[in-house]
Amino acid sequence: MALIVAKFGGTSVADTERIEAAAAKVMREVKAGHKVVVVVSAMSGVTNQLVGHCDAISKVYDLREYDVVVSSGEQATAGLMAMALQEVGVQARSWLGWQIPIHTNDMHGKARVIDVDADELHKRLDAGEVIVVPGFQGVTKENRIATLGRGGSDTTAVALAAALAADRCDIYTDVNGVYTADPRIVEKAQKIDKVSYEEMMELASLGTKVLQIRSVEIAMNKEVPVQVLSSFEDTIGSNLPGTLVTREEDIMEKQTVSGVACSRDDAKITVLDVPDRPGLAAKLFTPLADAAINIDMIVQNVSSDGQGTDMTFTVSRGESTRALEVIGNLEEFKDASLLTADNVAKISVVGIGMVSHHGVASKMFATLAEKGINIQVISTSEIKISVLVDEEYAELAVRALHEAYGLSQEAA
Amino acid sequence: MALIVAKFGGTSVADTERIEAAAAKVMREVKAGHKVVVVVSAMSGVTNQLVGHCDAISKVYDLREYDVVVSSGEQATAGLMAMALQEVGVQARSWLGWQIPIHTNDMHGKARVIDVDADELHKRLDAGEVIVVPGFQGVTKENRIATLGRGGSDTTAVALAAALAADRCDIYTDVNGVYTADPRIVEKAQKIDKVSYEEMMELASLGTKVLQIRSVEIAMNKEVPVQVLSSFEDTIGSNLPGTLVTREEDIMEKQTVSGVACSRDDAKITVLDVPDRPGLAAKLFTPLADAAINIDMIVQNVSSDGQGTDMTFTVSRGESTRALEVIGNLEEFKDASLLTADNVAKISVVGIGMVSHHGVASKMFATLAEKGINIQVISTSEIKISVLVDEEYAELAVRALHEAYGLSQEAA
Numbered sequence: 059m060a061l062i063v064a065k066f067g068g069t070s071v072a073d074t075e076r077i078e079a080a081a082a083k084v085m086r087e088v089k090a091g092h093k094v095v096v097v098v099s100a101m102s103g104v105t106n107q108l109v110g111h112c113d114a115i116s117k118v119y120d121l122r123e124y125d126v127v128v129s130s131g132e133q134a135t136a137g138l139m140a141m142a143l144q145e146v147g148v149q150a151r152s153w154l155g156w157q158i159p160i161h162t163n164d165m166h167g168k169a170r171v172i173d174v175d176a177d178e179l180h181k182r183l184d185a186g187e188v189i190v191v192p193g194f195q196g197v198t199k200e201n202r203i204a205t206l207g208r209g210g211s212d213t214t215a216v217a218l219a220a221a222l223a224a225d226r227c228d229i230y231t232d233v234n235g236v237y238t239a240d241p242r243i244v245e246k247a248q249k250i251d252k253v254s255y256e257e258m259m260e261l262a263s264l265g266t267k268v269l270q271i272r273s274v275e276i277a278m279n280k281e282v283p284v285q286v287l288s289s290f291e292d293t294i295g296s297n298l299p300g301t302l303v304t305r306e307e308d309i310m311e312k313q314t315v316s317g318v319a320c321s322r323d324d325a326k327i328t329v330l331d332v333p334d335r336p337g338l339a340a341k342l343f344t345p346l347a348d349a350a351i352n353i354d355m356i357v358q359n360v361s362s363d364g365q366g367t368d369m370t371f372t373v374s375r376g377e378s379t380r381a382l383e384v385i386g387n388l389e390e391f392k393d394a395s396l397l398t399a400d401n402v403a404k405i406s407v408v409g410i411g412m413v414s415h416h417g418v419a420s421k422m423f424a425t426l427a428e429k430g431i432n433i434q435v436i437s438t439s440e441i442k443i444s445v446l447v448d449e450e451y452a453e454l455a456v457r458a459l460h461e462a463y464g465l466s467q468e469a470a
Numbered sequence: 471m472a473l474i475v476a477k478f479g480g481t482s483v484a485d486t487e488r489i490e491a492a493a494a495k496v497m498r499e500v501k502a503g504h505k506v507v508v509v510v511s512a513m514s515g516v517t518n519q520l521v522g523h524c525d526a527i528s529k530v531y532d533l534r535e536y537d538v539v540v541s542s543g544e545q546a547t548a549g550l551m552a553m554a555l556q557e558v559g560v561q562a563r564s565w566l567g568w569q570i571p572i573h574t575n576d577m578h579g580k581a582r583v584i585d586v587d588a589d590e591l592h593k594r595l596d597a598g599e600v601i602v603v604p605g606f607q608g609v610t611k612e613n614r615i616a617t618l619g620r621g622g623s624d625t626t627a628v629a630l631a632a633a634l635a636a637d638r639c640d641i642y643t644d645v646n647g648v649y650t651a652d653p654r655i656v657e658k659a660q661k662i663d664k665v666s667y668e669e670m671m672e673l674a675s676l677g678t679k680v681l682q683i684r685s686v687e688i689a690m691n692k693e694v695p696v697q698v699l700s701s702f703e704d705t706i707g708s709n710l711p712g713t714l715v716t717r718e719e720d721i722m723e724k725q726t727v728s729g730v731a732c733s734r735d736d737a738k739i740t741v742l743d744v745p746d747r748p749g750l751a752a753k754l755f756t757p758l759a760d761a762a763i764n765i766d767m768i769v770q771n772v773s774s775d776g777q778g779t780d781m782t783f784t785v786s787r788g789e790s791t792r793a794l795e796v797i798g799n800l801e802e803f804k805d806a807s808l809l810t811a812d813n814v815a816k817i818s819v820v821g822i823g824m825v826s827h828h829g830v831a832s833k834m835f836a837t838l839a840e841k842g843i844n845i846q847v848i849s850t851s852e853i854k855i856s857v858l859v860d861e862e863y864a865e866l867a868v869r870a871l872h873e874a875y876g877l878s879q880e881a882a
Contacts, residue, residue, distance in 0.1 A: 074523050074526040074527050077527065078527065108546060111486050111546070111550055112549075112550065112553060114486040115486050115489065115490065115550055115553045115554050115557060116553050116554070116556070116557045119553045119556075119557075120552065120553055120556055120563075122563070123549040123550075123552045123553045123556075123563070123564055124549065124553075125549075126545060126546075126548060126549030126552070126564050126566070127545075127546045127549035127550055127553075129545075130542035130543070130545045130546040130549075131542070133538060133539075133541075133542045133545070134520060134523070134538075134539045134542040136538060137524075137535040137536065137537075137538030137539035137542075138523055138524065138527055138535075138539055140532065140535040140538070141524060141527045141528050141531045141532055141535045141536075141539075142527050142528070144528070144531075144532055144535075145527060145528045145531075151532075151534070151535070152535055152538050154538070154615075156568065157613055157614070201569055202569070203566075
C-alpha cells in the first residue's frame with residue numbers, strides 16, 4: 059500500500075467527461091489499496107479566460123486580486139473532481155489551499171510554498187478518504203490567496219507529496235512521459251523510463267515543458283519520486299507506465315546523453331566594441347542582475363577591429379527589451395553599439411553520464427559542423443552542453459544530435 | 471457622509487465592460503464622500519455553466535462540493551471588481567466570505583448567515599478603502615464554503631449592511647425599481663418610490679423577482695433600508711432613483727393597494743371524495759410538511775356527490791410530483807382520486823393600506839367576475855389577497871385589477 063499524489067493537468071480535466079475519466083483512474087488506485095491525494099488544474103481554457111478578463115480591466119493589475127480571480131478555476135475543478143469520485147463510490151472531499159492550509163510567501167502571482175499542514179490530511183487519508191486539492195494556490199500569512207505561477211499545479215503536487223512523505227507523485231498529462239527529444243521533431247525519439255532530478259531540471263529549463271521547473275527543484279530537494287504519464291492511456295500510475303524522475307542512485311543504467319532539448323525562448327544581445335578593461339563584465343551584468351534579468355549564456359571575443367571587445371549573451375525573449383533599456387542607461391556603455399537577435403534556438407544535450415565521459419562536447423561540435431550549422435555561443439554545466447544556433451537549423455540540429463548520440467529507436 | 475452597501479447582480483457585471491461601469495458608479499459614491507461596500511454576483515451565465523458541470527457529473531451531488539464549485543464564480547468577479555476600482559483610482563480590495571468571515575450554518579446550497587465579523591471591515595472603511603465582497607457565500611464552522619441559494623447575493627448585501635449598520639443597501643439590477651405590476655404585462659405600470667418591508671415580502675414571494683425573499687426578511691428584522699435601482703441608468707444610489715424598501719412608518723402616503731403580482735410557480739392538487747372526518751386535513755398535510763413540501767393555498771369543499779369532501783391546495787410546481795408520491799403512500803388516502811393542474815396562475819393584490827380599508831377583497835372578486843374569470847382558490851393575509859385562476863387569464867386579470875385599484879399611470 060502506497061501513498062500517492064496524482065496531479066491532473068488542464069487537458070486531463072478539460073471537461074466533465076475527462077474529469078470522470080481521471081476519477082476512474084483514482085478509483086483504480088484506491089481499489090488497489092493505495093491512499094491518494096488528487097491535485098487538479100483548471101479546466102482547459104479557463105485560466106486563459108480569467109487572465110483575459112484581468113488584462114481587459116487593467117494593464118498593471120494588483121497581483122493579489124489577480125490571484126483571487128485566477129485561483130477560482132482550480133477551485134471549481136476541485137469540487138467537480140470530489141463529486142466525480144463520490145459518484146464512483148470513492149469517499150472524497152475537496153481541500154482548498156486556505157483550508158489545508160498550504161502556506162506560501164506573499165510574492166503574489168509567483169508565490170513559493172513555505173510549508174503544508176499535513177496532520178489533518180494524514181488523518182483523513184488513514185480514514186480512507188481521498189483528498190482533492192486545487193493546484194496552483196496557497197494562502198499567505200495575511201490570509202490572502204496566492205498563486206504559484208503558470209504550471210504551478212505541478213509544484214502543489216510535489217510540495218504535497220513532500221509534506222505527506224508520499225511514495226510517489228504522478229503527473230498525469232497529455233504525453234506519456236519524457237522523451238529523448240521532442241517527438242514532433244524527431245520521429246525516432248524514445249520515451250525515457252527513468253531520468254535523474256538533475257537531468258530533469260536541465261530538460262525542464264531547456265524547453266521540455268512537461269514539468270514546471272520549480273516542482274523538479276522541490277522534488278530533488280525532498281527526494282520525491284515523480285512520474286510523468288498520460289491521462290489518455292488506459293493505465294494507472296502504480297503500473298509505472300511513464301517516465302520516473304528520481305535520484306541518480308536509483309537509476310541503474312546511466313546513459314551518457316539522456317536527451318536532446320530545444321528551446322526558442324532566448325534572445326541574443328551583443329555589445330560591440332567595448333574597451334577591454336578588467337571589471338567590464340561586472341559593470342555590464344551587475345545592473346542586469348539588479349533588474350532581475352537572468353543572463354544565460356555568455357561569450358566574450360576580441361572585436362573585429364582589435365581595438366576592444368565584443369560581449370554576447372542571452373536573456374529570455376520576454377526580457378530582451380528591458381535588458382536593452384538597462385544597458386542603454388549605463389554610463390560605461392553609452393558609446394557601445396548593441397545588436398539583438400530573436401531568431402536563435404538553444405540546442406542542448408543533457409545526461410548525468412557526461413560527468414564521467416569525455417568527448418561528448420567534441421562529438422556535438424563535430425556533428426553540427428558536419429551539417430554546416432554555425433555555433434554562435436556555447437555554455438556548459440556538469441551534465442549538459444548548450445549551443446546557440448540560427449533558429450532555422452533547430453530541427454536539423456536536434457535530429458542530427460539525436461542520431462549521433464545513439465538515442466534513436468531501433469526500427470521494430 | 472453615509473455608509474452604503476452596493477450590490478451588483480449578474481447582468482450588472484455581465485462582462486468586463488459592465489464591471490467597469492459598475493466601478494464608475496462606486497467611484498462617484500466615494501467622491502461624494504460615502505463609504506462603500508460592494509457585493510458582486512457571478513458574471514452572467516457563469517453560475518449556470520458551473521451548475522451544468524455539477525449536473526453532468528452527478529444527479530445527487532454533495533452540496534458541500536457544489537458550494538465549492540459555484541462560489542468560484544462570485545470569487546472571480548470580486549477580484550475583477552477590486553481591479554476595476556483601483557484602475558479608476560479607488561483604493562479597494564476583495565474580501566472573500568472566509569476572509570471576513572461571513573459565518574453561516576451548514577445547510578450547504580441554501581445556508582443562512584449567522585453573523586458577520588465587522589471589526590476589520592470598519593477599520594478598512596475608516597481608512598478610505600472600498601470593500602469588495604463576493605455575494606452568495608460564507609463559511610461554516612467546519613471552515614467550508616457554504617452558498618446561500620440562488621439570488622443569495624442580495625442576502626449577502628443586506629446581511630453586510632445590517633452587520634455594518636449601513637445607512638442603505640443598494641441593489642443594482644437590470645430594472646429601475648419595483649413596479650405596481652409587471653411592465654411587460656401592464657403598460658401603465660408605475661414605479662413605486664417607497665414600499666414597506668411587509669409589502670416587499672409579499673411581492674417577493676408572489677412573483678416580483680427583484681429581490682431574494684430571504685434578503686427582505688433580514689432587511690425587515692434589522693431595519694436596513696434597501697433600494698432597488700438600475701445599473702444601466704446614468705445615476706447613483708445616493709440620488710435615490712429607484713424603489714426604497716423601508717419601514718412602514720417611513721412611508722408617508724400609504725396606498726391601499728401597492729401592486730398586483732402574478733406568479734406561475736404553483737401547481738394545484740385536488741384530493742377527491744375523501745371521507746369528511748375531523749382530523750382529515752392534519753392527516754393529509756402533516757406528512758407533506760414532514761417531507762418539507764410547502765403548502766400555499768388550501769380550500770375544502772363538499773364533494774359533488776355530497777358523500778365526502780374535496781380538498782384542493784397548491785404547492786410549488788417543482789414539488790408537485792413529490793407531493794403526489796407522498797399522498798399516494800398514505801393509507802388514509804389510498805382510495806382517493808387525485809387531480810393535478812399546472813395551468814394555473816396566482817394573482818395577488820398587495821398593500822399595507824389594506825389593513826384599514828374595507829372592500830378591497832370584494833372589489834377584486836367583482837373585477838374578476840366582470841371579466842368572466844373564474845376564481846379557483848382564495849387565500850388572504852393582512853396585507854394581500856391571492857386568487858388562483860386559469861393561467862390563460864393571468865395577464866387579463868392583472869391588467870383589470872391594476873386599473874380597478876387606480877394604479878395605472880395617467881397619460882402624460
